[in-house]
Amino acid sequence: MPVRRASRTLRPVLAVLALTLALGACDSKPSADADAKSGKPTGPSVIAPGLPGEAAQTLSPEEAKAQLPDDSPNSADISYARRMIEHHAQALEITELVPKRAESTAVKLLAERIAAAQGPEIAAMQGWLKDNGSDDRASGHAHEAMPGMATEAQLATLRAAKGKAFDELFLTLMITHHEGAVTMATEVKGQGNNVRVEEMADDVIAQQTTEINRMRGM
Numbered sequence: 001m002p003v004r005r006a007s008r009t010l011r012p013v014l015a016v017l018a019l020t021l022a023l024g025a026c027d028s029k030p031s032a033d034a035d036a037k038s039g040k041p042t043g044p045s046v047i048a049p050g051l052p053g054e055a056a057q058t059l060s061p062e063e064a065k066a067q068l069p070d071d072s073p074n075s076a077d078i079s080y081a082r083r084m085i086e087h088h089a090q091a092l093e094i095t096e097l098v099p100k101r102a103e104s105t106a107v108k109l110l111a112e113r114i115a116a117a118q119g120p121e122i123a124a125m126q127g128w129l130k131d132n133g134s135d136d137r138a139s140g141h142a143h144e145a146m147p148g149m150a151t152e153a154q155l156a157t158l159r160a161a162k163g164k165a166f167d168e169l170f171l172t173l174m175i176t177h178h179e180g181a182v183t184m185a186t187e188v189k190g191q192g193n194n195v196r197v198e199e200m201a202d203d204v205i206a207q208q209t210t211e212i213n214r215m216r217g218m
Helices: 011-027 032-038 061-067 075-095 105-131 152-160 163-191 195-216
Strands: 046-048 057-059
Touching (some): 105 163, 163 195
């Protein structure tokens, strides 16, 4: 089981630590003769910044590497990316109905913002899956298990609606859809292990919570 990732408080420190280690390995040229005479381990030392109020530490490269977090993706990270791609895809499907059916200008502008945000997010998650040796295919039962997904009957009703009736149903379905995305993102923050996935989940929570509040006021 992978080690849990470092807290947000430690991440800036660990990021500096990793950079310091990399630069030290490139720039330092220790003397082999001096090391042999002193009996000290070869290799550059690393200055690790301390937390606020704490002194910095001088570490060997091995000690520095041992303090870096293991953020290897686990099954929760992979599942989240696959399922959220499908979740976002339905949101794009819903927003595609807006230009020809919506009456409200505010609804049309909202749909444009949703599409502009979620298209790139899909691409980012697909890229992350590829980089981690996986694909974007969710399991067959994932669609039903995902919170907030509109049913085929609801989509059919939305496709048949126009004007104010469309606007009201669009907002109802999209609020529920966004709430489901926030639920999924919150869950992976507690169950996943990868820093990049957590960052993407944070973006979903922040953006979609803002849009939920906006839609409730429309």
